[in-house]
Amino acid sequence: MELTVEIIINSDEYVLINFKATNCDPCQMIEPTLQQVKNAIGKRIAIYVLDVNQVPNIVLKHKIKSVPMLVLFHKGEIVWQTKEILSKEEIIKYVVEYTN
Incomplete structure (x- = not known):
């Protein structure tokens, strides 16, 4: 699985990843928002x-220290990240800003 994730992260496409944990309530809260972002x-x-x-090796490599953590990658590089719970509009604003 980690090899597949590395291939995705290193692609030419912009990739937004929500790093979460199963027992994390805020992590569950952001998932519907991400679906709205995806729809938009x-x-x-x-x-x-x-x-x-x-994906423990991915977490170590990219220094993910808390969850939830939204990370925008492009060609293997972190373009933007946040540990805040953001609204759909805020996430879209940052994605548009960093992908232009």
Whole structure:
């Protein structure tokens, strides 16, 4: 699984990943918001949700220290990240800002 995630992160496409944990209530709260973001701008970026316990090497490599953590990648580089719970509009604003 981690190899697949690395391929996705290193692609030419912008990729937004929600790093979460199963027992994290705020992590569950953001998932409907991410679905709304995907519905609004899904053609602009790919959106994935990853459980930190399933991809420990990715978590270490990219220094994910808390959950939920939204990370926008482009060509393997972190373009933007936040540990805040943001609204759909706020997430879209940042994605548009960093993908232009």
